[in-house]
Amino acid sequence: MSWIDIGSIDDVPVRGARVVKTAQGCVAVFRTAADEVFAMSDTCPHKAGPLSEGIVHGHKVTCPLHNWVFSLETGEAQGADDGRVPTYPVRIDAGRILLDGAELAKRTAA
Numbered sequence: 001m002s003w004i005d006i007g008s009i010d011d012v013p014v015r016g017a018r019v020v021k022t023a024q025g026c027v028a029v030f031r032t033a034a035d036e037v038f039a040m041s042d043t044c045p046h047k048a049g050p051l052s053e054g055i056v057h058g059h060k061v062t063c064p065l066h067n068w069v070f071s072l073e074t075g076e077a078q079g080a081d082d083g084r085v086p087t088y089p090v091r092i093d094a095g096r097i098l099l100d101g102a103e104l105a106k107r108t109a110a
Helices: 101-105
Strands: 003-008 016-022 025-031 037-041 055-057 060-062 069-071 090-093 096-100
Touching (some): 003 101
Antiparallel strands (some): 003 096, 090 096
8 A cells, every 4th residue: 555645634624524636536535523534535426416515424424415325434325325436545643644545546537
């Protein structure tokens, strides 16, 4: 893995998200109430809603456009909805958020 420092955990609000713009597209970085961090594509597969503007609850995010719910851990749509959002390995080291650049590079541009 090739880790890229994308900022401090304090840059991401609790139960919120921030967007990291990459050459391959936008990645949403989410922070849970328990200070866990997850990264996934910022685009909902349903109507291309910005997931970074959704509501974070537990290990899930709800799309702000049509209320689709996605697992932050797997990217899978929850409930009756069918779809998946690409997720990316992320970790915290000394308060810094590190995103796996090797996995990100595998992503096709949107």
